[in-house]
Amino acid sequence: MKEKRISESEIIKPALTIINDNPGINTSELIKELQKIIELYPGDREILKGRTDNKFSQIVRNLISHKENNKFGKCINERVTGRNSGLYINEVGKSEILGYERREIRDEKIDNEFQNQVRKSQAYGKKDLDNADSRMPEKKTKSNNSRYKTDSRITKTVLEMNKYICEIELIEGEKHKTFNTKGEVQYMEGHHLIPMKAQKDFTNNIDRSDNICCLCPNCHRAIHYGTVKEKKSRLILLYKEKIEKLKANDIYIDFEELINKYYL
Numbered sequence: 242m243k244e245k246r247i248s249e250s251e252i253i254k255p256a257l258t259i260i261n262d263n264p265g266i267n268t269s270e271l272i273k274e275l276q277k278i279i280e281l282y283p284g285d286r287e288i289l290k291g292r293t294d295n296k297f298s299q300i301v302r303n304l305i306s307h308k309e310n311n312k313f314g315k316c317i318n319e320r321v322t323g324r325n326s327g328l329y330i331n332e333v334g335k336s337e338i339l340g341y342e343r344r345e346i347r348d349e350k351i352d353n354e355f356q357n358q359v360r361k362s363q364a365y366g367k368k369d370l371d372n373a374d375s376r377m378p379e380k381k382t383k384s385n386n387s388r389y390k391t392d393s394r395i396t397k398t399v400l401e402m403n404k405y406i407c408e409i410e411l412i413e414g415e416k417h418k419t420f421n422t423k424g425e426v427q428y429m430e431g432h433h434l435i436p437m438k439a440q441k442d443f444t445n446n447i448d449r450s451d452n453i454c455c456l457c458p459n460c461h462r463a464i465h466y467g468t469v470k471e472k473k474s475r476l477i478l479l480y481k482e483k484i485e486k487l488k489a490n491d492i493y494i495d496f497e498e499l500i501n502k503y504y505l
Contacts, residue, residue, distance in 0.1 A: 265327035280500035358393040396431030403455035
């Protein structure tokens with residue numbers, strides 16, 4: 242089996258975002274910032290022969306030195322001399338980043354709509370839940386839409402199975418109090434541990450109860466919008482709880498890969 246490594250194409254988005262936030266950043270600084278976000282695979286951590294930096298640093302340096310042949314190069318200007326030397330986002334790059342931001346806004350809107358559907362849904366019984374879990378992945382019907390269908394009833398079932406208690410609360414034993422809804426249950430939200438945007442990487446359906454978490458809105462938002470530390474501290478707990486059940490359904494993912502699904 243080929244060893245997992247971060248590819249140049251996978252770091253374009255986080256690299257552009259970092260440069261946009263830190264105009265004039267140099268390559269060494271960019272590598273350090275990327276390693277705060279991206280979870281490196283063992284092969285990426287290997288030290289280069291006769292050097293002090295790792296193989297991941299080589300990937301980043303190659304991305305920059307080969308910039309004439311990739312999308313990254315179209316989005317940056319590089320100044321190599323004078324006070325303003327370093328990497329800068331150009332107009333093409335600004336448009337690319339604006340596209341990232343628009344997709345994030347769209348994704349948040351879609352998630353809010355989904356949580357509303359969950360509240361209105363009815364939970365499945367065990368037999369129907371098994372059937373829903375084992376269905377084949379299916380893309381939404383709109384043309385050129387890469388999103389996959391999700392079943393709000395599965396998420397509603399997971400919330401009921403967890404008695405509307407945040408799963409991180411159950412693991413850590415600390416109260417995550419929210420508020421009661423009109424249905425007289427504590428408000429909770431459903432979250433796919435392996436994001437649905439990763440469905441294309443799996444043969445089996447990941448919109449399934451074993452991949453869905455019952456979370457308080459604070460933990461849910463922390464996973465999406467928190468610092469790297471906030472995200473990882475919650476995701477590692479959920480990963481340890483879910484991974485064996487996912488493996489039992491032939492869904493394999495290591496933690497490095499899971500983290501990168503959120504950033505890349």
